[in-house]
Amino acid sequence: MAATAAAMADQLFAAPEGSKTPSSDLEKLGAAALAEAGKYKASYCDIRIVRLRNQRIGTRLSPERGTNRTLAVPTVAEDSSFGFGVRVIVNGAWGFASSPLVTKEEIARITGEAVVIAKANASIQSRPVRLVPVKAYRERWETPHETDPFDVPMAQKLDLLRSVAEEVKKNSRVFGSVATLSLRSEDKYFASTEGASIQQLILQIYGNLDATAVDVQKGISRSRSYTPTQASAGWEYVPEMNLAENAMRIREEVVEHLSAPPVKPGKKDLILMPNHLMLTIHESVAHPTELDRSLGYEANYAGTSYITLKTRGERIASEHCTFVGDRISPRALGTVGFDDDGVMTSEFTIVDKGIFRNFQTTREQAAILGDKESHGCSQADSWATVPFQRMPNVYLKPGSQDTTPEDLIAGIDDGILIDGRGSYSIDQQRYNFQFGGDAFWEIKGGKRGGMISSVAYQARTPDFWQACDGTAGPAYWRQFGTTGDAKGEPTQINSISHGCSPTRFRQVNVLVTD
Amino acid sequence: MLTKDEAQKLANKVMGYSTFADCQVSVTSAEQAYTRFANNGITAAAFSLRHDVSIAVTRDGCTGVYAADDLDDAALRAAVKKAEEFAAIAPPNPERLEPVGAQKFPDLPAFDDRTAKARAPEMIPHVKTIVDEAVKRKLVAAGLIERTHRLSAIANKAGLAGFHESADSQLTTTIRMEDGSSSGWAGQPSARISEIDSAALANTACDKCLRWKNPRRIEPGNYTVVLEPTATGDIVRLIGSGFSARSTDEGRTFLSKRGGGNLLGEKLFPEYISLRSDPLDWRQPSVPWTSDLLPTRPMAWIEKGVVGSLAYDRYWASKTGKQPTPGLGGGGSGAGGLSLELDGSDATLDSLIASVERGLLITHFWYIRAVNPQTLQQTGLTRDGVFLIENGKVTAPVMNLRFLESPVRLLKNTVKVGQAKRVRGLEGGLMVAPSLVATDFPLPSISDAV
Numbered sequence: 001m002a003a004t005a006a007a008m009a010d011q012l013f014a015a016p017e018g019s020k021t022p023s024s025d026l027e028k029l030g031a032a033a034l035a036e037a038g039k040y041k042a043s044y045c046d047i048r049i050v051r052l053r054n055q056r057i058g059t060r061l062s063p064e065r066g067t068n069r070t071l072a073v074p075t076v077a078e079d080s081s082f083g084f085g086v087r088v089i090v091n092g093a094w095g096f097a098s099s100p101l102v103t104k105e106e107i108a109r110i111t112g113e114a115v116v117i118a119k120a121n122a123s124i125q126s127r128p129v130r131l132v133p134v135k136a137y138r139e140r141w142e143t144p145h146e147t148d149p150f151d152v153p154m155a156q157k158l159d160l161l162r163s164v165a166e167e168v169k170k171n172s173r174v175f176g177s178v179a180t181l182s183l184r185s186e187d188k189y190f191a192s193t194e195g196a197s198i199q200q201l202i203l204q205i206y207g208n209l210d211a212t213a214v215d216v217q218k219g220i221s222r223s224r225s226y227t228p229t230q231a232s233a234g235w236e237y238v239p240e241m242n243l244a245e246n247a248m249r250i251r252e253e254v255v256e257h258l259s260a261p262p263v264k265p266g267k268k269d270l271i272l273m274p275n276h277l278m279l280t281i282h283e284s285v286a287h288p289t290e291l292d293r294s295l296g297y298e299a300n301y302a303g304t305s306y307i308t309l310k311t312r313g314e315r316i317a318s319e320h321c322t323f324v325g326d327r328i329s330p331r332a333l334g335t336v337g338f339d340d341d342g343v344m345t346s347e348f349t350i351v352d353k354g355i356f357r358n359f360q361t362t363r364e365q366a367a368i369l370g371d372k373e374s375h376g377c378s379q380a381d382s383w384a385t386v387p388f389q390r391m392p393n394v395y396l397k398p399g400s401q402d403t404t405p406e407d408l409i410a411g412i413d414d415g416i417l418i419d420g421r422g423s424y425s426i427d428q429q430r431y432n433f434q435f436g437g438d439a440f441w442e443i444k445g446g447k448r449g450g451m452i453s454s455v456a457y458q459a460r461t462p463d464f465w466q467a468c469d470g471t472a473g474p475a476y477w478r479q480f481g482t483t484g485d486a487k488g489e490p491t492q493i494n495s496i497s498h499g500c501s502p503t504r505f506r507q508v509n510v511l512v513t514d
Numbered sequence: 515m516l517t518k519d520e521a522q523k524l525a526n527k528v529m530g531y532s533t534f535a536d537c538q539v540s541v542t543s544a545e546q547a548y549t550r551f552a553n554n555g556i557t558a559a560a561f562s563l564r565h566d567v568s569i570a571v572t573r574d575g576c577t578g579v580y581a582a583d584d585l586d587d588a589a590l591r592a593a594v595k596k597a598e599e600f601a602a603i604a605p606p607n608p609e610r611l612e613p614v615g616a617q618k619f620p621d622l623p624a625f626d627d628r629t630a631k632a633r634a635p636e637m638i639p640h641v642k643t644i645v646d647e648a649v650k651r652k653l654v655a656a657g658l659i660e661r662t663h664r665l666s667a668i669a670n671k672a673g674l675a676g677f678h679e680s681a682d683s684q685l686t687t688t689i690r691m692e693d694g695s696s697s698g699w700a701g702q703p704s705a706r707i708s709e710i711d712s713a714a715l716a717n718t719a720c721d722k723c724l725r726w727k728n729p730r731r732i733e734p735g736n737y738t739v740v741l742e743p744t745a746t747g748d749i750v751r752l753i754g755s756g757f758s759a760r761s762t763d764e765g766r767t768f769l770s771k772r773g774g775g776n777l778l779g780e781k782l783f784p785e786y787i788s789l790r791s792d793p794l795d796w797r798q799p800s801v802p803w804t805s806d807l808l809p810t811r812p813m814a815w816i817e818k819g820v821v822g823s824l825a826y827d828r829y830w831a832s833k834t835g836k837q838p839t840p841g842l843g844g845g846g847s848g849a850g851g852l853s854l855e856l857d858g859s860d861a862t863l864d865s866l867i868a869s870v871e872r873g874l875l876i877t878h879f880w881y882i883r884a885v886n887p888q889t890l891q892q893t894g895l896t897r898d899g900v901f902l903i904e905n906g907k908v909t910a911p912v913m914n915l916r917f918l919e920s921p922v923r924l925l926k927n928t929v930k931v932g933q934a935k936r937v938r939g940l941e942g943g944l945m946v947a948p949s950l951v952a953t954d955f956p957l958p959s960i961s962d963a964v
Binding site for chain 1: 583
């Protein structure tokens with residue numbers, strides 16, 4: 001191995017045509033950690049060698065002060081990060097250390113550091129760490145893709161963003177527009193003392209369009225966004241984002257938003273579109289069913305949960321609500337071949353027709369529950385951070401085949417249709433939440449009316465999901481992604497997908513905001 | 515961890531790899547050590563070292579940026595080449611200004627070497643102090659102790675060169691009843707880890723947990739509130755983006771005047787409200803340069819209730835004939851955001867409570883998000899201890915509540931400020947903030963959360 005493996009990251013992670021097993025150079029580096037851990041009599045050791053790349057491209061169109069010109073401000077930036085982290089169990093306690101210098105010698109040294117940390121941690125221990133068994137996989141897995149987004153010429157990306165930002169700005173009442181694309185690539189190698197040797201390539205694409213309108217006389221500034229499905233995919237997905245078509249739509253809607261009257265507050269029925277409800281699912285279903293919260297491991301920051309071990313088998317939502325967790329759905333941000341415990345990913349039921357069934361788990365948590373296997377929810381956001389329980393993709397299953405969004409709207413006398421993401425906030429046990437949105441339309445007498453503004457709804461989670469009385473059929477089911485999910489101390493960031501069809505909720509408390 | 519000499523040599527070496535006349539390099543080396551605990555035991559601990567070399571090159575107004583953490587010569591040459599390739603493709607940035615030349619940066623207070631080097635032997639005794647206290651009182655402790663050590667070297671081909679090194683630490687703990695029926699919190703950020711008082715934090719959090727048991731449901735509505743310093747900081751620090759001169763001139767902040775212009779020089783707040791940023795305050799590790807790489811300096815954003823300054827970046831200053839300033843945070847606008855301070859007084863928390871006929875005492879807030887970026891209306895929830903105040907005395911624990919309020923209205927409605935200290939909110943915001951009393955604080959709904 002060369003003195004600086006970092007300079008060889010491209011070669012290390014390169015995939016020979018048709019290869020189904022990890023690179024032998026990576027396996028040799030991984031073996032260095034496992035052998036060193038053996039010298040210290042660690043009961044478990046794993047190593048993750050990770051190369052991360054992020055590319056950020058953007059165009060902002062803003063009026064130049066004192067002229068009638070529009071200035072186009074570009075962003076062209078990329079960063080990369082390469083390093084490794086070693087996790088050990090010694091005397092029943094975890095230890096972790098990491099380094100950006102990927103050499104056999106450094107791997108051995110850092111493994112020793114992790115052992116020292118584990119021994120120190122064992123001095124104050126509530127219960128010794130145990131892991132459920134896992135099959136030893138030797139595999140290579142990639143996000144299905146035709147074209148690596150990093151291989152696409154930068155000029156092509158800039159041209160696309162410039163053209164859609166200009167499309168938004170074609171209405172002279174639009175103050176400014178921003179178009180962005182972010183690309184993420186994660187090469188990851190995982191090896192453990194239990195025989196795992198797994199190499200993965202995860203590719204993700206995030207896009208966004210923003211429009212702003214300002215009425216200086218009235219002192220009002222409003223926005224409208226289009227956030228296409230953020231996806232694990234190759235560049236071939238980008239045309240499916242329909243950026244140009246949606247640029248035309250939001251430039252008209254932002255102007256409409258500027259003069260939209262504020263909502264009249266009170267109890268109202270809601271139709272929540274998938275690009276909005278995905279975040280409500282994220283906060284009020286996906287987070288409270290994380291087992292580490294329920295067990296108190298996140299009590300100091302992210303919080304605990306209203307769902308406890310005793311809640312299994314109890315009703316927490318209406319019969320219209322079946323939620324599944326998975327890390328295998330095509331193009332979902334949480335989809336990988338294996339988690340950071342080396343567990344092959346799968347699908348599992350979280351809530352079945354309103355009845356809570358299963359927590360999200362890691363190998364350690366499954367052992368605490370007495371389960372035979374983990375649900376594959378262990379993840380770290382970089383080589384330098386400790387893997388812990390992160391949510392899978394969580395989906396609300398669609399309703400019956402013949403239910404349309406129009407059917408749901410027709411059953412509302414006084415309500416609101418909410419589209420897109422706005423502000424969001426929920427308490428530390430996931431009871432009380434408040435959500436805004438990106439755009440709102442009044443529903444009166446079973447028909448969608450004009451745009452309104454300044455809407456937020458507040459609810460208590462179990463009451464809200466019990467008030468769900470219908471969700472549209474599979475033809476209307478859409479998946480969306482969120483890229484900034486924060487949890488843990490020090491905080492780690494996760495990207496995840498949630499999907500649903502347009503869904504109706506009865507008599508929710510609606511507020512008027514500033 | 516790189517040394518000062520290594521970081522500066524690295525910055526110059528990387529600059530030398532670029533064929534562009536306009537090249538700026540930033541080298542960062544950062545260490546972190548921490549111990550997490552929960553359920554009265556350590557759950558995770560780690561040590562990490564990260565490097566970052568960020569290269570920005572510009573030719574004919576076209577800029578490319580590439581950042582890498584590989585310090586190998588070949589990798590750094592490749593990173594420079596990549597940045598130059600991006601610049602060759604990027605369209606010109608019409609808002610870009612000529613690079614700044616040599617600057618005299620202020621000498622910030624020296625970092626604490628003991629904090630910078632602390633590892634498990636220094637941290638674990640603090641964890642033990644807290645866990646022992648919790649176990650003694652039949653309670654359950656969770657928390658985090660961490661320290662960071664960071665150095666940065668900046669350089670460009672126009673003669674700019676700067677170096678800064680800082681260290682910081684914090685200990686926070688949440689203490690809960692064994693049956694989950696109550697919760698108390700305490701936290702202390704400190705530039706000197708030797709000043710962290712784990713025994714005091716354990717007592718505060720345990721006491722709060724025991725006092726908050728069986729909280730009473732009260733009617734949602736507007737209340738007079740006494741905010742402890744962390745609660746004040748949680749909301750007040752979010753005022754930052756409102757001081758952007760550009761956004762204000764464009765009609766998009768609370769300081770924009772209807773019909774055009776701004777509210778600079780107007781008295782919007784009571785005279786005891788003064789909001790400053792002070793990068794020279796040793797309590798708050800900051801950096802000596804702004805995001806425009808100009809020397810930072812203390813700023814008075816609100817002076818005795820009067821709007822004293824707006825934040826101008828170099829570009830907007832050049833368009834408006836003003837001098838550039840440090841930023842106020844909230845938009846990544848520079849050093850001011852790391853050193854925000856709301857002036858306090860000598861008044862104790864007890865004296866603030868004694869001044870309230872009926873109100874609520876709030877420990878801190880959680881999950882605060884902007885509802886309206888223009889008015890700065892925020893929503894979030896109380897957490898880990900809310901108490902009813904009646905006739906100047908704390909009389910009963912009450913259930914958590916959601917708030918819906920802006921820092922602007924909060925400061926306008928403030929009737930008293932107390933003693934100030936450095937605080938760190940749960941979601942990471944740092945500032946020096948006092949306890950305060952404010953009227954008409956909107957709390958529109960109850961939360962069942964403990």
